[in-house]
Amino acid sequence: MAEKKPIGTVLVAGAGVSGIKAALELAEIGYKVLLTDASPQIGGILAKLDNQFPSDHCGMCRILPMVGREYASQYCMRKGLYHENIEILPFTELTRVEGDVGNYTIELLKKARYIDTDKCNGLGECIKVCPVEVPDEFNHGLTQRKAVYKPVPHSTPQMLLVDMDVCTNCGECVKVCPTNVINLGAEDEAFTRHVHSIILASGVKLYNLEEFEDAKSWAVSQDVISALAFERIISGTGTFDGQIKRPSDGKPAKKIAWVQCMGSRNRRQKRDYCSSICCMFALKEAMLARQKGGDDVEATIFYMDMRTFGKDFYRYYEKAVDAGVKFIRCRVQEVMHNPDKSLSMRYYDSQKEEFFVADYDMVVLSTGQIPHKTHAKLAKLFHLELNCQGLLPTQIYDKVKLVKPGVFLCGSLMGLTDLSEAISSGIAAAGQASTLLSSLDVTIIEEEQIAEPTTKDRQVPLISVVLCKCSEKVEKSSVDFGALEMGLKKFNFVGEVNIIDMVCSDQGKENLLKLLKKSQSNRLIIGACHPFMYRKSLKNLAKKAGFAASLIEIFDLSSIVHKGFFESVKKDQTHEAYSEIISIMENLKLKPALHVETLSMNRTALVVGGGIAGMHASFALAQRGVDVHLVEKSDKLGGYAGNNIHATIDDLEPVSMAKDLMIKVLEHKNIILHKNCEVAATQGSFGAFETRIRDLENQENQYLSHGAAIIATGGLEGKTAEYEYGNSANILTQAQLREGLSTGKIDVSDAQNIVMIQCVGSREKQGRKYCSRICCIGAIANALAIQEKNPDARIFILYRDVMTYGFAEQYYTKARGAGIVFVSYDLDKKPEVELVDGKPVIKFTESVLNSEIELSPDFLILSPGVDPEVSNREVGKAFDLPVNDDGFFIEADSKWRPIEFLRTGFYVAGVAHSPMTLKDAILQAEAAAQKVYAHLSSRKIHRAHVISKVHDAICVRCQRCVDICPYDARSYDKVLDSIMVDAAACQACGMCGVACQNNAARIMGFSDKQIMAVIDAKLSENPMFMVGK
Amino acid sequence: MSEFEPKIVGFFCNWCTFTAADLAGTSRLSYPSNIKIIRMMCSGMVDPKYVLKAFLNGADGVLIGGCWPGDCHYINGNLKARRRVAMLTEILKEYGIDEQRFWLRWIAASEGTMLRDVANEMTDKLKQLGPSPFNLSSNRKDLTAMGGL
């Protein structure tokens, strides 16, 4: 007999957003994940941020799985994460790693919390009596906390701990603890585990005023705060209930200034990088300040370059300008604390050539990301040296692959990432790990297959009620279980009422199973704590005893008992629990048994676009055994970068890289290439699409069946007619210059002056409304190349904002050091070019000295940005995928679902999404491949229990449901003359149900009848047991 | 006679307002128990029928809680809810249900305090306004109990 294969297990070290995303991805495939975090809580920096660009609100729940969504709890992500395949280990550090690719033994150190969180009821009696007060890290010292505290106040369940560094060991907490779970003598606990792969996601640290010498001079007042502290101030859970007040005296802050680049872009402090996120962070905060505080709030941002480089970032900036946020281009030296507590800053206005002093109520320092201190520690664990940027060394094209095979990284550990990149990289790292695991002799967690009983739901409803007394830990005698039992038993549709204890424990589960096996009932209500954590296991248990999964309701008894009613009289708690149970029973009585079907998945992927992103995604899938159709419009693979860009400033060689990739793609047996083909139309739903492609040479149609698709159509160098382009041989684009320099066709050896103009036709209302992201770096690369050939040439780069975000800042620094002169210009005062004797003459205003310059450069080089692939709109139409005004594809959610489309089963990678660097395109391709693989891999994909359906007989085909469905899950089939529902895409949001006036569209398990019965129950003044019915 | 205790039905979005209610609970923010919470997946899932049913069954007020615009887990369900509420308000106003009895509020998951404030504010408002005219109709005037129709 063959030995049972081990279950593929991955350690994800770091439970910030990228780590969580990586863990979810792997767990969805069916691998086991250990998710650790060095801090006492998961969530990373996001736990503190209520509001994220661009919606200025949260939305983290959108990273939860969309397909087969019942495997992870559908719950607020900022409060907790529950997935049956993820083991969460907070306050745990990775201390040792042994072994090699695919086989690691890791040692973890679980730090003592001094509180047994499994048993703690979270009510915090201990907190009340603790005599120690220290500044609360969560609110950045704006508030105080005790030695025993909740690290994240809004998490569920409450995870308290004792901070031993400040604890006085007075023992008061131990005395008052009603559940005896505090052990001040607890010790750290080391243990080892075996894993097959490791993903490092230890995240980011922010520069702070307390720690760094050069920032201390800013800390002149309590009202000078960090950006993250400002987040806590505007947070609803924050210090002032979301009102903008200054910490020193709680007075409303009406004049607020943001100071950018705090801690970054600083060569002197050896932090010569851009933190990448602060510009958007400050923009968002300034917008929020005005939204929350009203129009009389004055928001001013002091900046050097507004780095709005990402997709739709520039639009957001324009929105901020329109919303009245003020921008001052000056790096301020200091802030002065005035006697009236206001804060003064003095700045210089280059255009007016004048100094100004402005007073503020509050100054927010945009404290940048800095590489985490754990980098060095991690490097040591893996016997590696950090690279010159202080980062872990990765493989050249793959940012998520450590040089050590089998270990991957994501999030800000790769460098400095924003939210969407953190998410994409989490997915990509999971993708790399799953690729590795698929090559090993490991298996996935097989779902417990418990046959659903088919008969019980046809019986007259008879409900079994199980209440877990563990809720008694809340407050010993708060609920009168006896009265509850008596009351409930009086209903003729209640089969039995059982009060049991600790249903979450093994013993409790065993007891429950015994009870349920004896039951004659056909529906079940379980009242326990934290149903999100136990829902799946309790349901499985009940299924074993013969209950249908959809006829089991598990509700949060403990929180009902005390939620919101702390000041109310105790008898209410029994009453509230009772009336809640009645409501649930009313609902359950009417609930139909719902059955889950397995989706038939065509295990073939379609990739549109044979550029580097498309090829990478195809190969990544093929390697994992997925069949791929790769459709390319032209007659050759490689796309723009793979055919035109020979070298980049960061030592990548796209053309030769593409050639290698091309060979791999062409040789792989799982990839079928369709050259000279375009996509024409598609039909079907997730798991079973059929797409018609047309051969452009012979106009023949071919039909491809596939389960999912990746759109990687790429982009092109932008076109322009500005600045006399096309009218002189001396006016070139950066691409022409790059090509000319590498072939030697352009001779710069005698050139005296060369002028480059950035943002040609970009970031303006009449042109590309976006930053193309790569032009600044490209211009610098070319300028340095010229400089190398002709050190005597004067090179001017006329820019609006230098977009060298992240470590690309070092190229900017290098370029200046090489004597390249950067001159900023404003959109309302663009450089002027005219031709004299066929040669360009350029006039512009030198921004520092504020004087006019006229030059006859030998070459005028333009950076016209990146244009989207022209066929994007047709591709979008063929697949019913949205394309934005700029011509790029619109992802489902710019932050939380950056590589997915709203239409389930479609993903985007590379420049089809927005202009990006090669590495980013590869990262996205890897992530998109992972998303497809997760769906098309061997684990069965079930549709959810709760989905919408069509009652065809009464449907009038008005298609309002089709128009309103946010997930494109509904469509009208002309041939069948029926409304169809894509069961995988449907998220059961219920929009169709409301739009449909006669319930022809309905949500299974969420019927009007059920909800109206609940309303009845909720409003019933005389619960039936009171009147002795 | 004891003070009039209004009955409010709260249709709360699972992702935001329901979570905020949870948060209010865990943060020890006390809000009046007048609000009977019914969890909906999305504010956009609240059918006008539910609101009418609640009023007809004796609710003195109805509060729909959803995510802020742009924040909806289901993309834009909250915007749909807003239009429906505007429409339904016009109908209810014609038959004596004041706008102040039918609220839509954006309450994000983190805004436990706002939930508390809204709950308090609405309860106070309804105490001022007194019972819903639906509960005081001639058919029911003489009946002490309030309930379904």
Add this chain to the structure above:
Amino acid sequence: MANFTKLSFKKGEMNKKLAQFFNDMMEKGVVDALLSPMTQPKRGVMQTLITDSSHLKAIDPFAPVVPLNGAKIASSITTTPSGRKLAMVLRSCEIRALIELGKLRQANFEDVLLIGIDCLGRYENLDFLTLQARGETSESFLEKGLAGDTKIDDFDICGACKICEFPVADNVDLRLCIIGGGTDSLYIESLTSKGDHALEIAGFGIGETPSSRDADVKQLVSARKLARDEGFAKYRESTHGFDGLEGMLAGCINCYNCRVACPVCYCKECVFVTDTFRHNADQYMGWADNFGTLKMPADTMFYHLTRMSHISLFCVGCGQCTSACPNSIDLMPAFRTVAQKTQDRFDYQAGRSHDEEQPLTVFENDELVEVTGQVK
């Protein structure tokens, strides 16, 4: 720019003249079929689909009766296009309802030549039959109507028509105009290129413009608006609040005739007759328990309020609901007053235009801020 063609007729020959007109249209192939009110063999006038022009002589487009709002009929014969060219003679309330149905994909205007008529009002069905039996004809009705007196003994046009501010049909290709004409002529007005084309093929040139039409229409509309506002005020006063509504609906027997008659209640089966509202006995008992009494049939108030929430945005005020009620509940003012409020809220008017999107189908991020009154 209006194009008018004048049709003069001898007394008693209006319908003959109109039949001739439609005959020309059909013979010349402008249309293959005509939907028009037609005198029925025994009695009454009903919408009739005519494909053989030899039957045209019985048409009676101006008959002041609407046994069923024609939008429902038009919907049934256009939703899935037949491929035949069809002219439909409808009055404003029918056309406005049809436009709403079109937006709900329950009608299709592709092969349709839409012909509107000036409508001075309709009589209740039974009243009309009585009057018809007495020998009144469309011409005699029109004569009285144009003189401003629609009352014939105890009979008068129905309440909805008295306050109808849309005597003239808009959004049509052709319009059969009697206002501003005389008792011996009517005008055919073309409003679209489709209409122009039809007239041209049928061989009608452009004629004189009825001189007093604009003023007459204006006068009628303002009188109606006055009556409407008075009517609304009176209704609101008499049926104020929930008490009023309850009193008004006291006799409702859940027959659902109002929704069957309603042109914009387009569901195949009303939700109130689906299993959602099939309650168990214990539920009825429970509700009765709460009050001691439960008026049966239950859910009448719920039904009407729900119907308001479903269709008040599309309500065109045709008054068919009132006409259909077997217990003489005057639903029209109830629905019209609500519709006025809901439609105003979204600056929408049912049937005003093909292009305006129905309010509950479009959503903007930054609109209706006053609903929550919250800004971030």
Add this chain to the structure above:
Amino acid sequence: MDFSESDKDLWKQIYNTKDLLYCLNCSTCLSGCPASHGDPPLLVRNLARMVVFGLEDDLLDDDTPWACVSCSRCEEMCPMDVKPFEMILAIRKWQSANDETRVPPSIVEIYKRGYTQSVGTNTKLRKSLGLPELQTITKMPQMLKLYQQMLMKTPVVSENDYMFNEE
């Protein structure tokens, strides 16, 4: 501004360190500079730019480098480590080396009132902060006389005494 006449490599003459080139014109040096309150103000950032551009004539004519009070804040705060204070000193040296007859106007100021800057203007602020009134030498005529006599012994003053004795 005309670049045809400018010397691209002037910075090597004046302040031969690549540190200067790293300047990204962020204005940190300006915003806290005490001499920037003067008239004309000392604009360190602009001087750096002029050096980089090689605007020899303009630089030679510029007196503002002499207004620097050597507080060294720019030096401490410059994020690019341009060492602006060093640069100011270098410009002074270069100016002097290129024009031996040059008498910086700030020396006249020092001669007349003991400071390059008019420090007396801060009376109000000092008072509001509870600081004692500033005792400047101009308020002590006898001391000022002694001080001027002392300065007169330096060659740069004595050789140009016509500039110092206005009365």
